[in-house]
Amino acid sequence: MTSSAVPAEPRCLVWFRNDLRLSDHVALTAAARNGLSIVTCYVYDDTVDDAPGGARRWWLHASLRALSTDIAERGGDLLLRRGKAAAQVASVAVANAVAEVHCLKSHTPNGRIAEAELAKLLAARGIKLVLHAGDTLFDPEQIRSGSGQPLKVFTAFWNACVRSGSVGTPLPVPSKLPFVRSVVPGDSLDAWALEPKSPDWAGDIRAAWTPGEAGARARLAAFAAGPLHAYRAERDRPDREGSSRLSPHLSFGEVSPRAAWAAAAGRNRGENEAAFLRELGWREFARHLVWHWPRFPHESFRAEFRRFPWRDDAAALARWQRGQTGYPLIDAGMRELWHTGWMHNRVRMVAASFLVKHLLVPWQQGASWFWDTLVDADLANNAVGWQWVAGSGADAAPYFRVFNPLLQAQKFDPDGHYVRRWIPELSALPTEFLHDPSAAPESALRTASVVLGQTYPVPIVAHSAARARALAAYARARGNGSSAR
DNA sequence: TGAAATGTTGGGGCG
DNA sequence: ACGCCCCAACATTTC
Numbered sequence: 001m002t003s004s005a006v007p008a009e010p011r012c013l014v015w016f017r018n019d020l021r022l023s024d025h026v027a028l029t030a031a032a033r034n035g036l037s038i039v040t041c042y043v044y045d046d047t048v049d050d051a052p053g054g055a056r057r058w059w060l061h062a063s064l065r066a067l068s069t070d071i072a073e074r075g076g077d078l079l080l081r082r083g084k085a086a087a088q089v090a091s092v093a094v095a096n097a098v099a100e101v102h103c104l105k106s107h108t109p110n111g112r113i114a115e116a117e118l119a120k121l122l123a124a125r126g127i128k129l130v131l132h133a134g135d136t137l138f139d140p141e142q143i144r145s146g147s148g149q150p151l152k153v154f155t156a157f158w159n160a161c162v163r164s165g166s167v168g169t170p171l172p173v174p175s176k177l178p179f180v181r182s183v184v185p186g187d188s189l190d191a192w193a194l195e196p197k198s199p200d201w202a203g204d205i206r207a208a209w210t211p212g213e214a215g216a217r218a219r220l221a222a223f224a225a226g227p228l229h230a231y232r233a234e235r236d237r238p239d240r241e242g243s244s245r246l247s248p249h250l251s252f253g254e255v256s257p258r259a260a261w262a263a264a265a266g267r268n269r270g271e272n273e274a275a276f277l278r279e280l281g282w283r284e285f286a287r288h289l290v291w292h293w294p295r296f297p298h299e300s301f302r303a304e305f306r307r308f309p310w311r312d313d314a315a316a317l318a319r320w321q322r323g324q325t326g327y328p329l330i331d332a333g334m335r336e337l338w339h340t341g342w343m344h345n346r347v348r349m350v351a352a353s354f355l356v357k358h359l360l361v362p363w364q365q366g367a368s369w370f371w372d373t374l375v376d377a378d379l380a381n382n383a384v385g386w387q388w389v390a391g392s393g394a395d396a397a398p399y400f401r402v403f404n405p406l407l408q409a410q411k412f413d414p415d416g417h418y419v420r421r422w423i424p425e426l427s428a429l430p431t432e433f434l435h436d437p438s439a440a441p442e443s444a445l446r447t448a449s450v451v452l453g454q455t456y457p458v459p460i461v462a463h464s465a466a467r468a469r470a471l472a473a474y475a476r477a478r479g480n481g482s483s484a485r
Numbered sequence: 486t487g488a489a490a491t492g493t494t495g496g497g498g499c500g
Numbered sequence: 501a502c503g504c505c506c507c508a509a510c511a512t513t514t515c
Contacts, residue, residue, distance in 0.1 A: 236486080349486070388486090400515040401487045408487090467488085471515055 005183040012036040013093045015103040019253030020067045021213045024170035026134035027102040032174035039096050039182045040071055041079040043088045044192060048110045050379050053372030055341040058202045059211050061194035063252050066212025076179025079186035086117035094125050095184040105131040107287040108379050109294040137167050137257050140288035150292040152394040158281040170259045204339040216249035224263040232275040238344035239417040247376035286380035289394055297383040305392035308477040310362040319460055320355050321369055326459035328435050329409035330354050332422035341375035346412050352389040353403040358466040363390040399474045402467045409435035425455045
């Protein structure tokens with residue numbers, strides 16, 4: 001195919017990023033209103049350090065296929081390009097002689113760099129770049145303290161958000177979308193080979209999820225009709241279907257935060273609706289922090305944690321990754337993550353705390369594993385979550401809040417359904433011993449065919465000793481801090 | 486969006 | 501009747 005064709009009519013370009021939807025898409029809606037024909041594109045940039053990990057590549061493949069279909073049904077064509085985002089978008093824009101490029105504004109360091117480079121490339125050709133704020137409910141740049149500073153405490157941040165105005169109604173898919181084909185060719189999705197081939201490890205993930213805008217809307221509707229009504233308490237129960245499971249859909253932008261807000265913020269907003277909206281608030285807060293502190297994803301926000309005596313323990317990290325720590329709740333979570341690309345939030349907190357505090361492994365190593373295995377991995381949420389657990393972040397859990405995996409299991413998986421589901425080798429143990437097999441009597445282990453150290457590991461560390469070690473390490477880091485100041 | 490150690494209180498058993 | 505002890509239950513402090 002040649003690329004010399006000149007478009008017959010004036011065009012604009014909509015660049016899809018982490019916003020793989022047609023409804024409530026402010027950039028698409030703006031483009032649909034400006035009277036120009038619309039070319040659409042997506043760029044897969046795997047040259048950046050926050051390129052999608054394995055689980056997200058699988059999801060991206062399915063989601064792009066869904067978006068391509070949705071666009072094709074409306075007479076369009078999603079052009080696929082691979083490489084540096086700014087260069088690719090600019091080349092598509094120039095070849096199609098577009099007047100404007102529309103996209104949603106990013107909050108990540110790499111996203112912002114791409115926008116700046118793109119603006120420069122386009123300006124040199126007289127093309128306008130129009131950035132739209134549509135990835136958050138409230139523009140994270142605009143929310144400030146009374147003295148104009150960015151906010152470091154969640155509650156103050158969320159109060160400022162809520163005070164700043166009401167959240168708008170989600171936009172429908174534009175009724176008229178004058179899509180046209182690009183005059184230059186793109187890649188085929190299959191050629192990107194985003195799906196695992198040999199071995200195909202995505203079987204369980206495929207069964208657990210329906211990527212794409214339609215799947216996202218169905219999930220939101222099912223959540224709003226059911227679990228939302230008991231969300232405040234049930235969201236803490238990994239043994240039940242109490243959470244929204246919207247995170248991967250939100251992270252790819254298959255559903256907008258505004259649509260999620262609208263599903264819970266309507267009439268009779270009670271404690272359950274408020275609790276869900278508050279979780280959307282943490283997503284906003286994470287974007288706010290990363291916007292104002294672009295180093296947040298990479299280094300500890302609080303200085304004393306940059307000199308923390310972390311351990312370089314590849315063996316411990318590997319056991320944590322594989323779900324072989326000997327603490328059933330943690331191992332169940334890590335195996336749920338590996339098999340489904342997702343882990344219940346309560347278990348994420350306990351498992352993350354265990355890596356950082358019981359094993360003293362730097363939070364970045366845990367964040368990196370989550371990045372590769374979570375289908376919902378999001379740069380801001382991931383870093384803010386890990387730093388919250390580690391105690392190194394803004395408005396973080398105090399360092400001495402060390403989760404006791406046994407107590408957490410007894411409290412949030414009281415009947416052991418969650419642990420039994422993911423650790424079948426322990427499933428025959430009576431519930432009273434299930435969460436702490438190393439304390440079970442020999443007879444119970446024998447009856448359940450559990451041989452500690454063989455069929456299931458002995459705990460990698462003893463809880464009380466590990467807790468004491470973590471507190472001592474923190475005291476050392478803090479002590480160093482005050483003397484070095 | 487903790488847990489453990491420590492302190493306080495009050496009922497009941499008992500000499 | 502009274503003081504003493506034990507200890508569970510609850511509250512506070514500390515990590």
